[in-house]
Amino acid sequence: MTKKELQSFLDKVNFLRRFVSNLAGKIWPLTPLLKLKDTERFVWGAEHQAALMPPKRGKPFRLYISASEGSIGYLLAQNNESEREQAVHYLSRTLNVVELNYSPIEKLCLTLYFAATKLRHYMLPSVVQIISKTDLIKYMLTRPIIRGRIGKWTMALSEFTFQYVAQKSVKGQALADFLAHHPAQGQEEELEVEIGMARMEKNYWTMYFDGSSTEARFGAGVVIQSPQGQRWQFAFQLDFKCTNNQAEYEALIIGHEILKEMKATRVLVYGDSQLVINQLTGEYQCTSENLIMYYVTALNTSDEFSRISFEHVPRAKNREANEMAQVASGVNIPDSDHDRVIRIKRRTLPALAERGMTTQVSSFEITDEVNTAETDWRYPVVKYLHDPSGSHERTTRFPARCYLIYHNELYRKGLDGLLLLCPSAEDIKVIMTESHEGICGTHQSGVKMR
Incomplete structure (x- = not known):
């Protein structure tokens, strides 16, 4: 960015200053660049780029979509470093004469297709959580015959990794509804996108990981779910001393190895270690000598997948992986054995x-x-x-x-x-x-x- 481009950008931002909280504080790192003389060098550094807060690559996006009687709108958002939802892109348009006859569910599907054509460069590398009043993914993928406009949109959206989330965020949905009722004119034409390989199913794997470190033993737990809903639980006892953060990385890397053996290509990873997740998403820097090699190895194994996203979850939502890690660190395995089979059977009636x-x-x-x-x-x-x-x-x-x-x-x-x-x-x-x-x-x- 040059000084002239920066001036033009700030002029447009200042036009909206009364609608942005603490705008002066947000653009404060950029103001010294405007005071540079023509003989001084204009250098755009990392601190200036951080003021614009670009979206984080690999972190899940949230796509709020809404459709009214005569218009459609969407809002793309992402959690920032403080885990607060921040808008990335929003747009709406009016419906043409043909689209006005669509059913409400078809209008929502059209909104999703419209957002995908506009935001392909944002949505393609990451998992996108679709937040709406209806489960569009289930509706589009359970059609007995793929044909017509729904079939066209389904084929075009098959290259993205979507995850439906029930509508809970009133704030984000209110913005999308507002945009739908106040659309931008002159954007009624549809854009064609290149259609890749279509898979009529949920096309990403899910992995939960956790580590456990006690005075006596150390363990790693991994839970993997396939796109078809099959689940596998793994517990590994680590026969060497390590810290709890190192055990977390061990569980993550082991999970990556299992996923590669299962031929997984698209993965959504959940973990309750805020340190590990934020280091992998780039929000935290890895400065510990004990973790730097684990960090590099985790990045290398992540690059083996075509698409992977990391998301932090509370311990309550990672309970199954945590139980696997606790079992591994609590069971005594003799040195002569490499593994131990623990059979868990279900009994429906008490012994009495x-x-x-x-x-x-x-x-x-x-x-x-x-x-x-x-x-x-x-x-x-x-x-x-x-x-x-x-x-x-x-x-x-x-x-x-x-x-x-x-x-x-x-x-x-x-x-x-x-x-x-x-x-x-x-x-x-x-x-x-x-x-x-x-x-x-x-x-x-x-x-x-x-």
Whole structure:
């Protein structure tokens, strides 16, 4: 970029300054370049390019699409370094006379095709998450016969890697709806795109990875899902000392090797290690001497795929890979063995039920038939037993584990295995009154009173 081009660009940006928050702070790195004299050299550096915040290559995009009665619109967005959604490109156009007769679902398919023709250079290298009111991918790929305009659009979109996401983001969808109701005129013609090999199925693999590092052993877990929905779980025990970040990289590289053996070409990788994911997407720099070789190896194995994207997910969404890593780091494998087969079988009935015996109701088999008021001392315990994962006080969580509900009554589990009935405050008064009146006979010891 030259100084003249920069001046022209900033003139256009300043026209919209009242619509952009803190515009002066955002373009502050660029202003010193405007003060350069003609004899001084104009140098466009990395700090100037960072002020424009270009999209990150390899990071998933989000495409919001919307169609109204007479127009269509889309918004392409991507999460920035602070994981906040940032708009990349938005556009809309009016529908011609023929397109006005399309059904609502066909108008949405037209919007997706329109966005692909305009944003091919953005969308082709990365996974694109389609966010709309209808699952367009399922609609287009489950047609019994591919023909007509839907068949044409399906063939043209087969080179992209799409993933449908249910509409949840009100902010992004509101912008797309606004653009659809305020379209740009003079863009009614359709553009033709080159059609490549068409595959009428979900055309990318999914991989989850996680590493585990303990004082005794180290493990790596990988979960792979094929485009057809088949899943494989892998657990590897690392027979050498490594840090947790090194174990994460080990799991990632092992997953790449498995995917290559499965002939995968397009991959979407999920991991809960923010350090590893951000290093691979270029948001973080790898400066650790212990990780630099892992980082280079991971990049080299990633280049073996035609298309690969990395995305950070919370640990709760990476639970299956985490369990595989925990199993690998927790199982003791003798030195003479290279692997160990762990068989996991499913049993649908308890062992007692198979022998014709009734099972004792556990503390998790809770019914709503236990009537307790908020003033009752049993209320916090019953509330915890009904929803153990909810928000409870610490003074309630630990004691409540000694209680269970059986036949709609609250019991406390004794040390000798007996169940002690937990009456309400009113029932306690009745019991104490009857005991002192001698209805139960003479006073007995605590064990006999049970």
